[in-house]
Amino acid sequence: MIKKIQITAVLALVVFASCKKDAVQGTNSTKMPLSTREIAVPGNFNWENSSTVSVMVTVTDVRFQSMIHVISIFDADPGKGGRLIATGSARTGVAFSSKLYISKQVSSLFVRKTAPDNSTSIRQVTVSSPTLAVSIAE
Numbered sequence: 001m002i003k004k005i006q007i008t009a010v011l012a013l014v015v016f017a018s019c020k021k022d023a024v025q026g027t028n029s030t031k032m033p034l035s036t037r038e039i040a041v042p043g044n045f046n047w048e049n050s051s052t053v054s055v056m057v058t059v060t061d062v063r064f065q066s067m068i069h070v071i072s073i074f075d076a077d078p079g080k081g082g083r084l085i086a087t088g089s090a091r092t093g094v095a096f097s098s099k100l101y102i103s104k105q106v107s108s109l110f111v112r113k114t115a116p117d118n119s120t121s122i123r124q125v126t127v128s129s130p131t132l133a134v135s136i137a138e
Contacts, residue, residue, distance in 0.1 A: 048104070049103060049104055049105075050101055050102060050103050050104060051101070051102065051104055051130065052099055052100070052101050052130065053099070053100045053101075053102055053109075053127055053130055053131070053132060054097070054098075054099050054100075054130060054131045054132070055073060055086070055097065055098050055099075055100060055109070055111075055132045055134065056095050056096070056097040056131075056132070056133050056134070057071045057073075057090055057095060057096045057097070057111055057113075057134045057135075057136060058090065058095040058133075058134070058135045058136070059071075059090045059091060059092055059095075059113060059135075059136055060092065060135055060136065060137045061092065061113070061115060061121075061136070061137055061138050062092060063115070063138065064091075064092075064115060064116050064117075065092065066091050066092060066093070067091060067116045068089045068090070068091050068116065069089065069090055069091060069113050069114060069115055069116065070087065070088075070089055070113070070114040071087065071088050071089060071090050071096040071111065071112070071113055071114075072084055072086070072087045072111070072112040072114070073085055073086040073087070073098070073100065073109055073110070073111055073112075074109065074110040074111075074112065075102065075103075075106050075109065075110075076106075076110065077110055077124075078110055078112060078122070082110055085100055085102065085109075086098045086100055090113075102127070106127060107126065107127055108124050108125060108126050108127060109124075109125050109127060109132070110122055110123070110124055110125075111123045111125055111134050111136065113136040115138075119138075121136055121137070121138060123136055
C-alpha cells in the first residue's frame with residue numbers, strides 16, 4: 001500500500017514539474033492589452049451584429065381572388081432547416097408587412113406563400129437594403 005502511494009506521489013511530482021509556461025519568443029513588438037480599457041477602438045466602429053429589415057410581401061396570385069394566403073419568412077431554405085422568423089397573411093390587394101431584427105450574417109431570406117389550396121411557392125430574396133419589397137405570384 002505504501003509503495004502505491006509513493007509511486008503515485010512520484011508520478012504527480014513528475015507531471016507537475018514538467019508543466020511550465022513557455023516564454024514568449026519572437027520579435028513581436030505589439031503589446032497585448034491587459035484589460036478592455038486598454039483597447040483602442042475607432043470612434044466610427046459599428047458594434048451592432050444585427051439590423052432591422054422591413055419586409056413587404058404582395059400576392060399577385062389571382063386564382064383565389066380575395067382569399068387569404070399564408071406568408072412565412074425564413075432565415076434560410078426551409079427545406080434545409082431554415083428557421084421561421086415571421087408569419088402572417090396577405091391577399092390580392094392587401095400586403096403582408098413586418099419589421100424583422102436579423103443577424104447581419106443573414107444575406108438572404110426565404111419567403112413562402114401558401115395558397116388556400118395548400119400549394120406553396122418559395123422565393124429567395126437577397127437582403128441588400130433595410131427595406132425589401134417582394135411580390136409572389138403562383
